[in-house]
Amino acid sequence: MLKIRRSEHKSGVMEGDLFHGYSKRKLYCLSETYEELARLYRGTPQAGAASGDRKDMLYRKQLQETKEIFASHLDEISGAFADVADTVVHVSLPMEHRRKALIHHLKRQGIIVRGLVFIEGGAAGSCESALDGRCGNRISIEARAAGRHTVSASVLGGFLSAFFGRKLVPSAESATAIGRGYNTFIYEDEPRYTVLSAVSRAVREDEKISGDNFSMEEYNQSQVVVMLADGMGSGEPACRDSQAVIEFMERFMEAGFQKEKAFSMVNGAIAAQNGCCNLTTLDVCAVNLLTGEAEFVKAGAAASYIKRGNWVDEVAADTLPLGSMDELCPITQSVRLADTDMLIMISDGISDAIEEEAAGRLREIISRSPIQNPKEMADYLLRYAINSQGGRIRDDMTVLTCCIKRRVGF
Secondary structure, eight states: OOEEEEEEOTTSEEEEESSOHHHHHHHHHHHHHHHHHHHHHHHOOOSSOOOOOHHHHHHHHHHHHHHHHHHHHHHHHHHHHHHHHTOEEEEEOOOHHHHHHHHHHHHHTTEEEEEEEEEESSOTTOOTTGGGTOTTOEEEEEEEESSSSOEEHHHHHHHHHHHHTSOEEEOTTSOSEEOSSOEEEEEEEOOSEEEEEEEEEEOOTTOSSOSEEEEEEEEETTEEEEEEEEESSSHHHHHHHHHHHHHHHHHHHHTTOOHHHHHHHHHHHHHTSSTTTTOEEEEEEEEETTTOEEEEEEESOOOEEEEETTEEEEEOOOOOOBTSSSOOOOOEEEEEOOTTOEEEEEOHHHHHHHHTTOTTHHHHHHHHOOOOOHHHHHHHHHHHHHHTTTTOOOSOEEEEEEEEEEOTTO
């Protein structure tokens, strides 16, 4: 349950702890435990007496580096638990006349309300119209049905949308139906954009399984994350490596880690393995469906492209693959997308094949193509890459395409 603090800002926005009491103490305890484990790993002495043997010295050096990487991961986990424990939301009450008008309006619709607040994720007072429930604030409402009939949470969302003049949908943690007992319903802005995605793939001609793996996931109602990983080499070993990278990234992000932190932890885990034998490229693009902003993080991956009519923008980063260094500092690049823009992500099997014809050839054919359907574009680029090599498939090839569409009414 949200606990509101006494302090109240001039704007009328109050701070509230998302966790308190036993839950908060438990999170702090977990944070301190992982922090202590990190100190233990860093403080563990090297076993045995010093040796002049070169192999032994290299082994001890590698062991110490692995301990440091693991300790850094424990620090990241400790920090994540502390961040969750300290999570602060900012709560504002609607203006009294607005609150009474809404309660009266919903009562006529057969819904009884006894609690209504606006929840912000940003700093208190950062939005001038916070008291009207705008600027992406979520609305929390405690309500029950006036009669015996159950009302869908979506129906209440429609009433709230009409009242506040913004499209609101139930959040993932909201109750789903309004019955005879009071329950809490949480609403947030309906995303302005939706994403249509497609993929086309080809396996290296002397292999049975692709070394490329990909993922397209909605981690909440306002964000889609697209990932493409290319394992070193080909076949089952490369597939296993790239699949592990994708799965670990998915788990970290599902747990609430920022993509940059997840990126660093996965890199450290790969670097700690057998002498950089498991190098894997990773291409990550997170699309904010409220704003249309896309954030890219790349590790040795091929360039990505954004097509807007005949104009094409290239998103590239001169970075190393995951596992090539103990620490890789991810560089985030942001691009604002617009309605009907197409995002194209490729593995190096595609770029290497097409760029053999001429530098910049891939960007040129994307620009000249009139194709607007993401599946047709993915198929077209795959066919072009194969044809450019005389029908040969010398490397695994993957094309991911996403078309950004503005929802009707926005």
